[in-house]
Amino acid sequence: MKTLIKMAAALLVTSTLSGVATAGNLVTKCSNFKNHWNQPAATETLQSLAPGALTPIPLDTVRMLDKKTAKQVFVQAVHARRTGTQTVEVMARVFNCGKAPVEVVARTHFLDASEFPTEPVSAWHLIVLPPGALTVYSERSIAAAPVANFLIEMQLK
16 A cells, blocks of 8 residues: 555656646646736836836736737746845746747846835746646846846746
8 A cells, every 4th residue: 555655656756747637637728817917016117207108017926028928938936035145036937838848048136125226137037848848947136135026927938
């Protein structure tokens, strides 16, 4: 019985890592993907000085730079935390909803409380996602205390 439990636990880990849900062996799908382009309202946004000239850009989120990227890559989670040196580390977990491999690039803006950049925007980082795969993009700020918000941008390579 113990051997069977160990085998089931190993299967659970393997199937979870390969994108297969163990409940009924269902392949992970992006079923509620239609409204992904319209991100939820953020508590803070970047506003245009000219009314109506630019849609407010939510902060502390991932912003897809085009609809094609938003249709293929689903943002499963976004988190930020202070490191031991008081810099900020951001993380976005993304999933490829397509049937083909996809290459996206991502970069991060770190901003202070008045929405002024605390440092230059990060370099573009390549993320390669096989079909149905989940991966994590992360970035750390250089500055410490002044970082109050961030904005991650993603687009197809």
